[in-house]
Amino acid sequence: MAGRYDYFLLKRLQSLFGIFPLGAFLVVHFTFNSFVFGGAETFNLFVGASQGFPLIAFMEIGLIAVPLLVHTLLGLIIIYRGSVNLVPYTYYRNWMYILQRVTGFTALAFVVWHVWNTRLHAFFTGKHVTFAYMQQHFGPAWVKAFYIVGIMSAVFHLANGFATAMMTWGVTASKKSQLAMTMATWVITFFMGAWGLRILLAFTG
Amino acid sequence: MDEIRLKIKRQDGPDELPYWEEFAVPYGPKMNVVMCLQAIQNDPVTVEGLPTTPVVWECSCLEEVCGSCTMIVNGKVRQSCSALVDQLEQPITLEPMTKFPVVRDLRVDRSKMFEALKEAGAWVTVDGYFDLGPGPRMAPADQQKAYHFSRCMVCGCCCEACPQYNSRSPFMGAFVMGQAFMFNTHPIGALEKEKRLDALMGVGGLGDCSNAQNCEKACPKNIPLTEAIARLGWDTTIHMIRKFLR
Structure with missing residues (x-):
């Protein structure tokens, strides 16, 4: 039967993309944005250097835009094919099932808006993002709030997605290993969340 | 407690609309939901005193090994034979499973x-009926x-x-x-x-x-x-x- 394995393969691809390159990119993104801890000058220097990297377009499209699009489109199909039954089945994993979908949605909305303001802005105006621009951008309280929601959503979505991907690929089959990954989910969410918010704080002061 | 109250989601056929009916059956010690349904079958009268059709459901083993009496009891899916009245909040609500087509009342097509x-x-x-050895x-x-x-x-x-x-x-x-x-x-x-x-x-x-x-x-x-x-x-x-x- 033609196309028999398509959905299975696409789902595995979606799972893989969530970890690499998307999850890996989030870590890299946080790492390099940590240049902001060195002050405005260091941050501006880094942005200029990274945007001047000759292969940046290939990396941005090939390693971020395309995988994100595939991950998102399949995510929407998964949401459509699922349902909510927290009442009466209020189990931990069922909560995570819902949270994964909710944070996927909020993280997506945030990422689109974030990319528009901090990357496409530079593309259309020809001016790179600077520390001063970011400071001004973070001016309104709702922007800060949206960033907090966006960062925490993305971080949780990655951490929980990593735990479920380990089940999907069959790495963690036992109760013990799945519990270990559950705990790792919250450790990653806490530390990466704190890291992300600390970066945000470095801009807003 | 001398009677058991039950609220049952009923449906006359696969294409009919569901409706609710309430029943009261005499209480007995250690009763399960299947026994309540049997009591309704014997005397199909709602709490309003109106005669109605007996509630349709499936059951066979009565010891939670056949799975045929599976239904939604107080919101959660389980076998009605092992659903003991003494452990359930009343009125006990009974609904057919939602993921399978309803044949009639609590009976679904799995x-x-x-x-x-x-x-x-x-x-x-x-393959075959001949002796294959151990x-x-x-x-x-x-x-x-x-x-x-x-x-x-x-x-x-x-x-x-x-x-x-x-x-x-x-x-x-x-x-x-x-x-x-x-x-x-x-x-x-x-x-x-x-x-x-x-x-x-x-x-x-x-x-x-x-x-x-x-x-x-x-x-x-x-x-x-x-x-x-x-x-x-x-x-x-x-x-x-x-x-x-x-």
Whole structure:
């Protein structure tokens, strides 16, 4: 039967993309944005250097835009094919099932808006993002709030997605290993969340 | 307490609209929901005193091993024979399972579960009636493992509790994964392991699981379904790579 394995393969691809390159990119993104801890000058220097990297377009499209699009489109199909039954089945994993979908949605909305303001802005105006621009951008309280929601959503979505991907690929089959990954989910969410918010704080002061 | 109050979601036929009726049946010690339904069958009169049709439901073993009396009792899917009145809040609400077509009242058509078992090849093929001699040996540890999965009665609780099992998704359900895993580990069943893995990589297979893990929580037999799903996830990964390379 033609196309028999398509959905299975696409789902595995979606799972893989969530970890690499998307999850890996989030870590890299946080790492390099940590240049902001060195002050405005260091941050501006880094942005200029990274945007001047000759292969940046290939990396941005090939390693971020395309995988994100595939991950998102399949995510929407998964949401459509699922349902909510927290009442009466209020189990931990069922909560995570819902949270994964909710944070996927909020993280997506945030990422689109974030990319528009901090990357496409530079593309259309020809001016790179600077520390001063970011400071001004973070001016309104709702922007800060949206960033907090966006960062925490993305971080949780990655951490929980990593735990479920380990089940999907069959790495963690036992109760013990799945519990270990559950705990790792919250450790990653806490530390990466704190890291992300600390970066945000470095801009807003 | 001298009477038991029940609220039952009724439906006269597959294409009819559902409606609720309330009943009161005389209380007896250690009664279960099936006994309440039998009392209603004997005297089908609602609490308003109006005569009605007897409530239709299925049951057989009355000891939670056949799965046929599965329904939603006070919001949660379970077998009505092991649902004891003394442990239930009243009025006891009874509803048919929502993931299967209703035949009438509390009786549903679960034939798509059987179709799924056929799709996944959840059996051991033994060809012919002649004496094949003793079967291959199985390590006691493997027997123990298989025993858990052999307790599956195809009741539908895992499907009912699964957020991924619905009319928009072709998902075959967690019980299939448990059965496929069991037969894959069986010495004779293992001969057709690849056929089962192919089926589980197909439409409605593992690709439709989203690890909500309600299946295992809802399973009245505590079958380690999520372990089976994860182990099959690994097996299909290897199978997928091997199939591509060889």
